[in-house]
Amino acid sequence: MNYLPTTAIDALFSAQKAFFATRATADVGFRKNALKQLRAAVVKNQEALYLALAEDLGKTREVVDLAEIGEVLHEIDFALANLDEWVVPEPVPTPEIIAPSECYIVQEPYGVAYIIGPFNYPVNLTLTPLIGAIVGGNTCIIKPSETTPETSCVIEKIIAEAFAPEYVTVVQGGRDENTHLLSLPFDFIFFTGSPNVGKVVMKAAAEHLTPVVLELGGKCPLMVLPDADLDHTVDQLMFGKFINSGQTCIAPDYLYVHSSVKDALLQRLVDRVKVELPEVNSTGKIVTAHQVARLDSLVKETRGKVLVGAQADLDKRAFSATVVDKVQWNDPLMAEELFGPILPVLEYDDVPTAVNLINQHHPKPLAVYVFGKDIELAKGIIDQIQSGDAQVNGVIVHAFSPHLPFGGIGASGMGEYHGRFSYLTFTHKKSVRVAP
Numbered sequence: 001m002n003y004l005p006t007t008a009i010d011a012l013f014s015a016q017k018a019f020f021a022t023r024a025t026a027d028v029g030f031r032k033n034a035l036k037q038l039r040a041a042v043v044k045n046q047e048a049l050y051l052a053l054a055e056d057l058g059k060t061r062e063v064v065d066l067a068e069i070g071e072v073l074h075e076i077d078f079a080l081a082n083l084d085e086w087v088v089p090e091p092v093p094t095p096e097i098i099a100p101s102e103c104y105i106v107q108e109p110y111g112v113a114y115i116i117g118p119f120n121y122p123v124n125l126t127l128t129p130l131i132g133a134i135v136g137g138n139t140c141i142i143k144p145s146e147t148t149p150e151t152s153c154v155i156e157k158i159i160a161e162a163f164a165p166e167y168v169t170v171v172q173g174g175r176d177e178n179t180h181l182l183s184l185p186f187d188f189i190f191f192t193g194s195p196n197v198g199k200v201v202m203k204a205a206a207e208h209l210t211p212v213v214l215e216l217g218g219k220c221p222l223m224v225l226p227d228a229d230l231d232h233t234v235d236q237l238m239f240g241k242f243i244n245s246g247q248t249c250i251a252p253d254y255l256y257v258h259s260s261v262k263d264a265l266l267q268r269l270v271d272r273v274k275v276e277l278p279e280v281n282s283t284g285k286i287v288t289a290h291q292v293a294r295l296d297s298l299v300k301e302t303r304g305k306v307l308v309g310a311q312a313d314l315d316k317r318a319f320s321a322t323v324v325d326k327v328q329w330n331d332p333l334m335a336e337e338l339f340g341p342i343l344p345v346l347e348y349d350d351v352p353t354a355v356n357l358i359n360q361h362h363p364k365p366l367a368v369y370v371f372g373k374d375i376e377l378a379k380g381i382i383d384q385i386q387s388g389d390a391q392v393n394g395v396i397v398h399a400f401s402p403h404l405p406f407g408g409i410g411a412s413g414m415g416e417y418h419g420r421f422s423y424l425t426f427t428h429k430k431s432v433r434v435a436p
């Protein structure tokens, strides 16, 4: 893929600054029309997206419909249905000390926004933030991941079909292009990716005092209580851990299971993996051969006991669905977010100690999952673990509700989006007082 020279990137940025200054994006009708154009371009390119996502990540149509295209279309439809209501200025009471006056809050666009996308859900995680940029009245430059080149090309085509480049455009590139883009005085930056690159983004943004949202990752625990429905827990593990080959920011990273039910749970899980995910590439593709080698060396280094899987295939860019029992906190598998189809299993005997150990070793994950029939106990555990999001008896699907804000805390990120939260995130709350 040919990348633009920095002079061309600078010209696009200047064109967007100039277009924003025309105030065309202030018009709500303009924003709604932009959402409709985006929707039409996504639908038109649906087949191309299926092919590209199969090539880059081995995604099935079902996964694309659920977690890529479907999610984007639902967000567009929700925004179209609600934008008129969101943009109404919020009147607030006037306290005695500044009376008489009329006071209200206006959600003001930031200006030129920059969206940096990760590889794992390349469509959803560039276009869903874009919906926020559009409803907020911003212009936008998007940089998709360089490691999913087929999909990044289709994203560029979609954007070029829907928008003039001075309004919304795609700049392709990797680290160098991103470094250059980050040197520009954007008005808002929305980054999804790893915590390490998140730090690079935040440092660069600090130069221009540009506000940032960081959607990062981490090690999300899935905790199983003694009274959990084991079949349901296994269903959710099969879905949440192995969808997109474990390359999901809110995938359960590790299983933390009460010792009284561990063997029964693992028996069921391993049996299902053997039957339903028997091939090295049954869960899809790993993004690069380098990442396959990383997963392979982690499994080779573990001091745990491999129950199933552990097959690597560099040519197919695949790693088999893997379950590793008897893992300790200091195991190589527990050092960092795995981002692959490997499930380390740790066990506990006592809930308060288990909660302390989660908080001690991997605090503030992006998501926490607790499985058990005693809902009050499960909710109590969630209350004791600071996290971006949480679920009782389920995984991942909380991210599909436009009514729930999606985002991390601490090392898993800052800021949130989806539904109205995207609108709030991509706008500044401007206080206005009008005296007679």
Ligand code: NAD
Binding pocket: 116, 117, 118, 119, 120, 121, 125, 143, 144, 145, 146, 173, 174, 175, 178, 179, 192, 193, 194, 195, 197, 198, 200, 214, 215, 216, 217, 218, 248, 249, 337, 339, 366, 408, 412, 413
């Ligand atoms: P990444 O951080 O490697 O890359 C993200 C983006 O940053 C890419 O566009 C890339 O080109 C750019 N980049 C990479 N290195 C750079 C550097 N040194 N300087 C400047 N730019 C650089 O992330 P990834 O591997 O694409 O995605 C996986 C990570 O993203 C995981 O940690 C995962 O948990 C996280 N993630 C988070 C969410 C969320 O919503 N919180 C969603 C998906 C993925």
